[in-house]
Amino acid sequence: MSMDAAFRALADPTRRLLLDSLHARNGQTLNALCEHMEMTRQAVTKHLAILEEANLVTTIRRGREKAHYLNPVPINEIAERWIGKFERHRLNALSDLKQRLEREEP
Amino acid sequence: MSMDAAFRALADPTRRLLLDSLHARNGQTLNALCEHMEMTRQAVTKHLAILEEANLVTTIRRGREKAHYLNPVPINEIAERWIGKFERHRLNALSDLKQRLEREEP
């Protein structure tokens, strides 16, 4: 479980938009997802492949269509294993920073 | 306040390592941060500039040294405003996905 793939996948605004879109309506086909994107279908396909690679999206082929489903597990892992670490000491770090700034810029 | 800069900054493993390093010991100088990195000081400088641009790191010049401090606020914002959205419906989305998978692959 690399978490790196998820971080890199989340770096692109288009891909975050795609996740948003699936969050609003899960199980959309490729064409449906392309509807409000300002780029070609092929470009969207590439973004979806990266999301799938990162395990953020799961797909199911149904006839000639392909349905896309959000998988929130990697996002959850980032939240728990990575962000949690920084949150825990958030107030400490903030007060550290404030003290430094106040000391340096009187 | 874009959140986009933070997402892009977090995409690189070296930069996440730098944040980890600052989390372990806050206020390190550039040279101290370079110590355990497998690249030139100039490369680390570029990564730190990106972290600073994304407001994840704040620096204070002290004589000929430059101290780097972690700023957890953008990470917190990502957690609250973006990840929170997906966490809230996590169980729903998961059961949706399971149902679909079970229906399609009997």
Add this chain to the structure above:
DNA sequence: TTGACATGCAACCAAATGGTTGCATATTAA
């Protein structure tokens, strides 16, 4: 069966990214 529709695949391209080397500048210490 045939045409329309949904998706897949590959080559290509410009721009961004992550790294390097070389040299300049500023500060501290001897």
Add this chain to the structure above:
DNA sequence: TTAATATGCAACCATTTGGTTGCATGTCAA
């Protein structure tokens, strides 16, 4: 003052990224 130290800046380079176009394949409906 001078030498060592800490950082800054710029040019350069290979690879990755994000997009395009063109065409192929598979599936449904008339």
